Amino acid sequence: MSTTKKRSECPISSSLDIWGDKWSLLIVRDLMFSKQCTYGDFLKSEEKIATNILASRLQMLEDNGVITKQEHPESKAKVLYKLTQKGIDLLPMMIEINLWADKYFTLPPDRKEMLNELRKDKEGFIKQKREELAASIS
Amino acid sequence: MSTTKKRSECPISSSLDIWGDKWSLLIVRDLMFSKQCTYGDFLKSEEKIATNILASRLQMLEDNGVITKQEHPESKAKVLYKLTQKGIDLLPMMIEINLWADKYFTLPPDRKEMLNELRKDKEGFIKQKREELAASIS
DNA sequence: TAATTTTGCTTGCGTTTTGCAAGTGCAAAT
DNA sequence: ATTTGCACTTGCAAAACGCAAGCAAAATTA
Numbered sequence: 001m002s003t004t005k006k007r008s009e010c011p012i013s014s015s016l017d018i019w020g021d022k023w024s025l026l027i028v029r030d031l032m033f034s035k036q037c038t039y040g041d042f043l044k045s046e047e048k049i050a051t052n053i054l055a056s057r058l059q060m061l062e063d064n065g066v067i068t069k070q071e072h073p074e075s076k077a078k079v080l081y082k083l084t085q086k087g088i089d090l091l092p093m094m095i096e097i098n099l100w101a102d103k104y105f106t107l108p109p110d111r112k113e114m115l116n117e118l119r120k121d122k123e124g125f126i127k128q129k130r131e132e133l134a135a136s137i138s
Numbered sequence: 139m140s141t142t143k144k145r146s147e148c149p150i151s152s153s154l155d156i157w158g159d160k161w162s163l164l165i166v167r168d169l170m171f172s173k174q175c176t177y178g179d180f181l182k183s184e185e186k187i188a189t190n191i192l193a194s195r196l197q198m199l200e201d202n203g204v205i206t207k208q209e210h211p212e213s214k215a216k217v218l219y220k221l222t223q224k225g226i227d228l229l230p231m232m233i234e235i236n237l238w239a240d241k242y243f244t245l246p247p248d249r250k251e252m253l254n255e256l257r258k259d260k261e262g263f264i265k266q267k268r269e270e271l272a273a274s275i276s
Numbered sequence: 277t278a279a280t281t282t283t284g285c286t287t288g289c290g291t292t293t294t295g296c297a298a299g300t301g302c303a304a305a306t
Numbered sequence: 307a308t309t310t311g312c313a314c315t316t317g318c319a320a321a322a323c324g325c326a327a328g329c330a331a332a333a334t335t336a
Contacts, residue, residue: 049324050323050324050325050326051325051326052323052324052325053322053323053324056322075332075333076331076332076333077331077332077333078332
């Protein structure tokens, strides 16, 4: 499962080898918006990922250094998932996806507003968000 | 086949509904580098996409307005595929994928050099490339 | 202390998608 | 007239997906 065989040396291809499916980037999205999530939190997302698919994607992302598991401060039964630096570095890409989607889809008002905010100072927005996320890496 | 059912209103999710797989963005990549490709050109790419998968992805991307078919100027037997404006607008995202991959993978020297060039003036690079691609939309 | 619920998964199994090979139809070249 | 090139389509086995149920450990409740 963790054997990631690259199809080529192309950066796009290598990237898709890791997160090129319908679910992985939704996990990354949840972590970028919420900073940290439990297994149950991911299951609650509106796209309704199947629990076995979630487990396999979390494993894949962890194997590839995009996310990490940490123990929950309040409970041993819970597991906290967080973005690594490698995961945080997906932020600019995630933002460009948002901007593209904003041009061609109808987005929820709150998302649209956030993107308008972003457009005023993209670099500043990214820097701040990056710091926020990095702060939660222990 | 062309029934694109959105899983949610989330921009990331909606985007993944279209090109969230291991192959679609490789097709977009080929078109961004080469401006236009025939069916056979895509098959020649080093990732070796299967011919039936290629056909289904081209259909999907066309249905969703990311690429268009055009007749080849030299031959009726050939078909030219090109990016639409919607496809060209994926450029910033594709560049961010490249930059991310450059940080975490070993890229071929020519790609690495292109990215160093890009980093000197990202906006300028994007603008120029955008114009190049737009020029080939008839 | 015992029973119940929560949490993070795993397992089974039918359906869908993938990947490989071979085949088809039309256009162009020989 | 026949062969070759090009853009697909078809068949089929293997893998991945998606849904439901199950499970062990931890936490909560009785």
